[in-house]
Amino acid sequence: MANGTRLADAATALESPRYDDRMGRLRRAVAALVVATLVAGAGSLEAAAPAPSAVVATPAPPEVAVELRRAVELARQRFEARDLVGVLASVSEHYRSSGMTKAAVRDQLNAMFALYQQLRARVTVDRVAMVDGGAWVYTSGEVSGRLPLMGWVTVLTWQGEPEVARREAAGWRLIGFQD
Numbered sequence: 001m002a003n004g005t006r007l008a009d010a011a012t013a014l015e016s017p018r019y020d021d022r023m024g025r026l027r028r029a030v031a032a033l034v035v036a037t038l039v040a041g042a043g044s045l046e047a048a049a050p051a052p053s054a055v056v057a058t059p060a061p062p063e064v065a066v067e068l069r070r071a072v073e074l075a076r077q078r079f080e081a082r083d084l085v086g087v088l089a090s091v092s093e094h095y096r097s098s099g100m101t102k103a104a105v106r107d108q109l110n111a112m113f114a115l116y117q118q119l120r121a122r123v124t125v126d127r128v129a130m131v132d133g134g135a136w137v138y139t140s141g142e143v144s145g146r147l148p149l150m151g152w153v154t155v156l157t158w159q160g161e162p163e164v165a166r167r168e169a170a171g172w173r174l175i176g177f178q179d
Helices: 002-014 017-048 062-080 084-088 102-115
Strands: 118-131 134-147 151-168 171-174
Touching: 062 084, 062 118, 062 134, 062 171, 084 102, 102 134, 118 151
Parallel strands: none
Antiparallel strands: 118 134, 134 151, 151 171
């Protein structure tokens, strides 16, 4: 019977206002402790993790800008000549940008060469900036293609679009944004 009395006393104690008051204080104390721990932990994480360095772009040296303008012009000429191998020589084996790889670029070029009887490209290098050892080449341009029965149509236009290039053994090649 002693166990029955203890259970009845415990049940009564759980229903008392004093119990509710003590548990409320305990919950607030535990919540305050958890919040303080999280805040202190976040502060120590911020102190431990180095802040990301700002990306600094500087204008490319004039000789680099000239080299890249020549490379873009050569790729444009190879494109108009429908020289798949020649165009792809401007693209790094490690190219990756917005899910595109060199293989995907090859597929896109093959599709364009199959669809259009003739292609023209106008490409202007707007500016070149150096960022983390890579050259960001900003271009504007237009690609037109001649379709049977329709004549010339605009395929693509762009303004001030960046692409990343790096110097490799074969010269300047596109590497993309490496995402």
